[in-house]
Structures are given as structure tokens and as C-alpha cells.
Amino acid sequence: MELEEMARELFRYTTVFQRGPRRKMTEISQGEMAMLLHLIHTDAPTTPTVLSNCFHLSTARVTNILNSLERKTYVERTRDGTDRRKVIVRVTEAGKSYAAERYQDAIDDLKGLLAALGEEDARAYLRLTKKISALIQEHESESFCSCARDGRPAREPPDPAPPTPEE
Numbered sequence: 001m002e003l004e005e006m007a008r009e010l011f012r013y014t015t016v017f018q019r020g021p022r023r024k025m026t027e028i029s030q031g032e033m034a035m036l037l038h039l040i041h042t043d044a045p046t047t048p049t050v051l052s053n054c055f056h057l058s059t060a061r062v063t064n065i066l067n068s069l070e071r072k073t074y075v076e077r078t079r080d081g082t083d084r085r086k087v088i089v090r091v092t093e094a095g096k097s098y099a100a101e102r103y104q105d106a107i108d109d110l111k112g113l114l115a116a117l118g119e120e121d122a123r124a125y126l127r128l129t130k131k132i133s134a135l136i137q138e139h140e141s142e143s144f145c146s147c148a149r150d151g152r153p154a155r156e157p158p159d160p161a162p163p164t165p166e167e
Contacts, residue, residue, distance in 0.1 A: 028072070028102075031055075035065050036074055036099050039091040046089050074098055 028036070035051060052062045066089060069075040074095030080086035114122040 028074075028098075029065075029068070031057075031061075032065055032069055032074075033099070033102070035062075036069060036091065036095055039075065039089065040096055040099055048087055048089060051089065069095065072098075 035055065038051070038054065039046065048059060048062045048066060051057075051066075052059045055062070057065075066075060066077060070077060072094075073092055076090050076092055078088050078090070080088050114125075117125060
């Protein structure tokens with residue numbers, strides 16, 4: 001099989017795989033979930049401008065995502081106490097709880113898929129996925145959607161698991 005054909009096949013399977021674990025996340029878009037997880041992982045208030053820089057999105061797109069997340073009560077925006085022009089974005093407890101639940105749903109789905117593969121194939125798949133991930137990170141100057149608290153790209157992507165909300 002030549003590389004072009006293999007790349008097309010990989011693309012087809014990758015798009016199918018991305019739909020699988022996300023099927024239970026219908027009330028939130030992929031961009032909303034990515035931004036919510038980023039806010040949880042940075043665990044610090046941030047600004048829409050920092051989010052715009054981190055995600056390489058226009059400020060208008062970030063505003064739309066934040067509007068949607070705010071309507072769902074997953075984030076809150078407030079004015080900075082010292083500079084009223086500055087908007088501060090924080091994740092809410094409802095946002096943390098939602099992300100934790102959806103993350104666990106995805107993990108449960110993936111456990112089922114890995115179990116169906118069997119241990120040997122599951123380990124081989126994980127090994128290759130790690131290798132591909134490392135190759136992608138090696139060839140990119142910055143990780144998609146992985147910014148340090150100050151909005152600059154982080155060197156290592158965070159663990160996607162949201163912290164467990166405190167009971």
C-alpha cells in the first residue's frame with residue numbers, strides 16, 4: 001500500500017474514532033469542551049485575549065464560545081477589579097463537574113474499545129498512538145490548545161483528565 005492510500009485510510013479511521021468517545025457530549029461543541037478543559041487545567045482566571053492567542057482563534061469566536069459556555073453556567077465572566085476594561089474568565093463548579101462527567105464517559109467508552117481489541121492489540125495501539133503523538137509534537141512549534149497560564153504555548157500538553165470536583 002502506498003503512503004497516499006495509507007494516509008487517506010488513516011484519515012477516514014481517525015475521523016470515525018474521534019466521533020466515538022464524543023457521542024455523549026452532544027450538548028457541548030468540541031471547541032467549547034477544549035476551552036473548558038483548558039480553563040480547568042490552567043486552574044487560574046484568564047482573559048478572552050489569552051484564550052484567543054492560545055487557541056489561535058479570533059476574539060469574536062472566543063466570545064461566541066464563552067457566551068455559549070456562560071449560558072450553560074460552565075464559565076463566568078467578570079470585570080477585573082483594577083482595570084474595568086479587562087474581562088476575567090473563570091470556570092464554575094458546574095463546568096468542572098460537567099467536564100469530569102463527560103471525561104469519565106469517554107474513558108468508559110475507550111475502555112470498552114480497548115477491551116474489544118484484546119490486551120495485545122490494545123497495547124500495540126497505545127504504543128503507536130504515543131509514537132504518533134510524539135512525532136506530531138516534534139514537528140509543531142507549539143501544541144494545539146496547550147498554553148501556559150500566561151497564554152504562551154506550553155511545552156507539554158496537559159493530562160486531559162479534568163480534576164475531580166470537590167464534593
